[in-house]
Amino acid sequence: MIRSVVRGYGAALPKRVVTNRELEETVETSDEWIVQRTGIRQRYIAGEGETTASLGEQAARAALDNAGLTPDDIDLVLVATSTPNNTFPATAVEIQNRLGMTHGYAFDMQAVCTGFVYAMATADLHIRGGMAKRALVIGAETFSRILDWNDRTTCVLFGDGAGALVIEAAEGEGTIADRGVLTSHLRSDGSHKDKLYVDGGPSTTGTVGHLRMEGREVFKHAVAMITDVIEGAFAATGTTAEDLDWLVPHQANRRIIDGSAKKLGIPSEKVVVTVDMHGNTSAASIPLALSVACADGRIKKGDLVMLEAMGGGFTWGALMVRW
Ligand code: UT7
DSSP: OEEEEEEEEEEEOOSEEEEHHHHHTTSSOOHHHHHHHHOOOEEEEOOTTOOHHHHHHHHHHHHHHHHTOOGGGOOEEEEEOSSOSSSSSOHHHHHHHHTTOOSSEEEEEOOGGGHHHHHHHHHHHHHHTTSOSEEEEEEEEEGGGGOOTTOHHHHTTBOEEEEEEEEEEEEOOSSTTSSEEEEEEEEEOGGGGGGEEESOOTTTTSSOOOEEEOHHHHHHHHHHHHHHHHHHHHHHHTOOGGGOSEEEEOOSOHHHHHHHHHHHTOOGGGBOOOHHHHOBOGGGHHHHHHHHHHHTTSSOTTOEEEEEEEETTTEEEEEEEEO
16 A cells, blocks of 8 residues: 655744743743743744745755755645735645645644644645645744733744655555554644634734733643543554654643653653754744754654644644654
8 A cells, every 4th residue: 555654854943032031021930830831942933034934945955965855855845824924825835836846735723733644645645546646744833923912821932934745655564563654643622722823814803913822721621632542543554652762742841741741651751852942933843843852862763753732722643644
């Protein structure tokens, strides 16, 4: 059977690092509060000329280099983002153009922090369905541009960045020994839509709006939702936490990451954590974390890796891939 196998990874971060101490100068907060409640120590914030498309392009080029491929080899560009350069056209099309591609097809995916898991699951279906042979799956965000910088309950949490994977069709045996995406589990429940949202949009206010979140409410649901889809992935593949080499979670809050891993019996040495360096970069957080763990040699070919995320909507999902 056809599998979607990871061939390359890449990442991009804005030039400017903003530490918790720097935020203390503009909002009533403290490094101690932020570290204790979230694990975040710093985040990267986009400056002039740095956009979701420019960061996404940079991450895509890095992933292509890592894969030893060029834009000519790609037929699908899929971008997970909630902070597109424009309402339309899709940022994926903008990135396609920046890469000099006039072939293939490109579109955006909107599932907020779960965007990268949704995008990987979608790209996998396109590849297994024979519509594309190779896909660039990108998570790219500039959440700094939709934050209310006077709201300390949200502005300290998020950061900007992008990450990308190149995945390609390869023959597999149809067993969990195959390399590639092995299973994906997507969920959403719109009855929670007012707990994490943006208070504007093209069809309502005609403005971009700002991010609003009832943090405690999101927190309350996070661990149960995350563990539920991960358990679904284990059940579908007949695997357990012991078979897993790496858990690469969405990086929103260290306490959510630790709580989920503990509930699933996954030891902390197997969990990739980058929230301290990047903050919450929404759809970019998983591919950024993957890039860090691949570059430093932790994630290796053949490893069993679980991706998971939960975010606005609510949306949540898990995807198991053999690297
Ligand atoms: O990526 C999408 C998914 N999003 C998430 O996963 C976020 C989920 N939620 C969270 O991570 C946590 O709920 C937060 C980190 C947002 C907040 O942590 P918490 O432990 O739930 O704190 P809280 O909201 O209950 O606030 C505790 C106190 C409040 O003061 P009072 O009412 O107890 O006097 C807040 O006003 O902390 C105060 N507070 C702050 N203090 C200093 C809120 N923000 C800050 C701040 N600095 N930045």
